[in-house]
Amino acid sequence: MGSVMKDLGEDLRSTLLDKLETSLLCGTIRRRQFLQWSLALGLGMPAASALADTLDAARANQDARAKALSGEFDIIVCGAGTSGCTLAGRLAEAGLKVALIEAGDWDTAPSILDPGQWFMNLGTERDWGDVAVPTASVNGRAIASHMGRAVGGGSSINATIWVRPPRADLDGWAETAGDKAWGYDAALKLFTGRIENWQGPASPYRGKGGKVWSQVAADPPPIAPAMLAAARNLGLPVSDDLNGAREEGPGGFALMNQIIKDGRRMNMAQAYLYPVIDRPNLTVLTRTRVTRLVVENGRVVGIKALRDGAEITLRAAREVVLSLGAIRTPQILMLSGIGDRAHLAQHGIASVLHAPEVGRNFHDHILHGGCIWESPEPVKMKNSAANASGFWKSDPAFDRPDMNIVQIELPYASDAIGKEYGPPASAWALCAGLVDPKSRGEVRLASADPTAKPVVTASFLSDPRDVKSQMAAIDLCRQIGNDPAMKPYAKREAVPGKALDPDAKAQFVRNGATTFFHQVGTARMGKDDGAVVGADLKVKGLAGLRIVDGSIMPRIVTCATMATCVLIGERGADLVLAGK
Numbered sequence: 001m002g003s004v005m006k007d008l009g010e011d012l013r014s015t016l017l018d019k020l021e022t023s024l025l026c027g028t029i030r031r032r033q034f035l036q037w038s039l040a041l042g043l044g045m046p047a048a049s050a051l052a053d054t055l056d057a058a059r060a061n062q063d064a065r066a067k068a069l070s071g072e073f074d075i076i077v078c079g080a081g082t083s084g085c086t087l088a089g090r091l092a093e094a095g096l097k098v099a100l101i102e103a104g105d106w107d108t109a110p111s112i113l114d115p116g117q118w119f120m121n122l123g124t125e126r127d128w129g130d131v132a133v134p135t136a137s138v139n140g141r142a143i144a145s146h147m148g149r150a151v152g153g154g155s156s157i158n159a160t161i162w163v164r165p166p167r168a169d170l171d172g173w174a175e176t177a178g179d180k181a182w183g184y185d186a187a188l189k190l191f192t193g194r195i196e197n198w199q200g201p202a203s204p205y206r207g208k209g210g211k212v213w214s215q216v217a218a219d220p221p222p223i224a225p226a227m228l229a230a231a232r233n234l235g236l237p238v239s240d241d242l243n244g245a246r247e248e249g250p251g252g253f254a255l256m257n258q259i260i261k262d263g264r265r266m267n268m269a270q271a272y273l274y275p276v277i278d279r280p281n282l283t284v285l286t287r288t289r290v291t292r293l294v295v296e297n298g299r300v301v302g303i304k305a306l307r308d309g310a311e312i313t314l315r316a317a318r319e320v321v322l323s324l325g326a327i328r329t330p331q332i333l334m335l336s337g338i339g340d341r342a343h344l345a346q347h348g349i350a351s352v353l354h355a356p357e358v359g360r361n362f363h364d365h366i367l368h369g370g371c372i373w374e375s376p377e378p379v380k381m382k383n384s385a386a387n388a389s390g391f392w393k394s395d396p397a398f399d400r401p402d403m404n405i406v407q408i409e410l411p412y413a414s415d416a417i418g419k420e421y422g423p424p425a426s427a428w429a430l431c432a433g434l435v436d437p438k439s440r441g442e443v444r445l446a447s448a449d450p451t452a453k454p455v456v457t458a459s460f461l462s463d464p465r466d467v468k469s470q471m472a473a474i475d476l477c478r479q480i481g482n483d484p485a486m487k488p489y490a491k492r493e494a495v496p497g498k499a500l501d502p503d504a505k506a507q508f509v510r511n512g513a514t515t516f517f518h519q520v521g522t523a524r525m526g527k528d529d530g531a532v533v534g535a536d537l538k539v540k541g542l543a544g545l546r547i548v549d550g551s552i553m554p555r556i557v558t559c560a561t562m563a564t565c566v567l568i569g570e571r572g573a574d575l576v577l578a579g580k
């Protein structure tokens with residue numbers, strides 16, 4: 001077996017070694033198995049056992065910390081997702097005594113490690129499994145609202161796309177929050193100074209040597225550069241980097257940036273958490289579900305959680321931070337008596353703080369599934385099956401792009417579109433994305449039971465401007481897909497494959513609506529009294545509690561949300577450390 005393993009390509013070998021490392025670290029394999037496999041992969045015995053010593057020590061540290069849960073932490077971070085890992089990693093690095101609480105398991109499943117399998121996690125125990133209430137605006141369809149449930153959160157099950165928000169988005173936040181620290185210039189300093197470990201050419205827009213691995217899609221299939229050639233033919237700007245200068249311009253097309261290294265997902269646990277996992281001041285509790293906050297005399301002093309079937313209480317000397325994502329952060333706030341008084345009363349929950357906007361302002365990006373072309377040969381998916389993309393405005397008067405066109409290397413169709421058109425198996429899609437939605441929904445409690453799913457009323461496409469924007473994006477997808485540059489890869493346009501009058505196009509938009517799973521906004525930041533948190537991310541009207549995750553976005557950024565959630569985690573860490 002050994003010689004076979006040594007013959008593996010270098011990339012695969014390094015991926016398998018990384019996987020073994022994480023498995024030993026998380027205790028899902030034993031030291032003996034680790035040594036056997038590491039030797040088979042060509043690591044010498046001294047190197048393998050030194051590595052095993054380090055990993056064993058880190059795991060022993062976490063086991064010991066989990067067994068000794070008495071006493072106070074400085075900070076309790078609830079949720080080890082994208083923002084939570086970023087925040088907890090930074091705080092532990094700075095020496096604070098941190099507890100990080102995660103309902104899901106460690107991030108060692110092959111479908112997490114291999115970016116090409118990301119969609120295999122949907123509907124499993126690594127997904128919270130929420131589904132938005134059917135509304136007329138999407139023709140009564142129930143649209144899934146997946147969110148990650150594992151260490152790494154969304155960054156463990158997402159499509160690995162790393163894309164940063166444009167200037168208009170962040171300067172808008174700074175205005176809303178009344179603090180320039182949330183603006184684009186400050187964010188660019190963080191991205192270039194300490195967040196990114198960019199693998200492309202040096203640029204004033206890109207950072208090298210930071211925590212987050214980011215590279216241009218490696219070895220994409222030929223339909224990806226063909227899409228960019230088509231965009232160029234249509235007079236749309238095409239660049240070498242979807243981040244960088246595009247953020248200050250009208251939009252543009254490029255190959256995507258991804259958090260994939262040697263074929264392996266580098267999630268935010270890899271970036272921020274594992275580098276400090278051996279520290280005695282960090283306790284990570286997995287499979288531990290936060291059920292509510294403990295509030296004493298107007299101050300949040302700890303949390304209650306379910307662990308191994310029993311309730312535990314943890315106390316924080318400085319503060320508690322909620323990083324549970326845009327569906328479960330408002331749920332835990334409401335279960336703790338922080339929300340709309342009348343709504344809480346319906347569930348018999350005593351009000352601690354009347355905060356009517358908790359759970360409101362829910363929004364997400366719409367992904368249309370989809371315009372589909374039959375290909376002459378089966379498409380070989382690469383990376384996370386989405387390698388080329390572009391942002392553009394449906395109206396040049398807009399201050400930021402509202403459309404995101406995404407190429408997907410399979411016939412991506414919603415339930416309704418799949419049923420109506422029966423797309424061929426050998427096909428690819430150009431999907432119309434709505435990235436500046438005006439429709440707003442809400443998250444509400446279904447019951448006072450913390451293990452019950454909350455009710456997500458997304459109200460997708462309920463604002464007519466969203467339908468108009470999506471109709472323009474469908475036109476753009478069809479122009480690109482039917483451009484001569486795509487001809488070698490397109491036998492025919494299979495979906496819709498016919499002219500659509502405005503009414504039919506609006507129906508096509510409503511029937512095709514699915515989402516990117518970029519839920520945000522339910523604990524919005526603002527300087528106004530109604531906002532749930534201020535620019536310091538502290539919950540207004542209550543001491544000892546901050547929100548650090550996608551919930552705080554007052555208006556969704558006009559791109560995929562992971563990079564912005566890292567930015568929020570970094571800003572949160574700065575605020576906690578500065579004691580602001």
Ligand SMILES: Cc1cc2nc3c(=O)[nH]c(=O)nc-3n(C[C@H](O)[C@H](O)[C@H](O)COP(=O)(O)OP(=O)(O)OC[C@H]3O[C@@H](n4cnc5c(N)ncnc54)[C@H](O)[C@@H]3O)c2cc1C
Nearest residue numbers: 079081082083103149153154158159161290550560561562
């Ligand atoms: C399938 C999918 C594909 C996506 N693709 C992309 C992409 O390619 N690029 C991109 O930029 N973005 C993508 N996103 C979105 C991005 O991943 C999220 O916006 C981002 O992860 C949100 O970060 P967060 O910190 O707000 O929440 P999350 O990352 O969701 O973290 C919340 C964490 O809290 C935990 N938690 C929740 N409730 C409890 C509780 N009661 N007790 C304890 N723990 C709890 C969760 O298990 C989770 O780990 C995708 C998301 C999904 C689901």
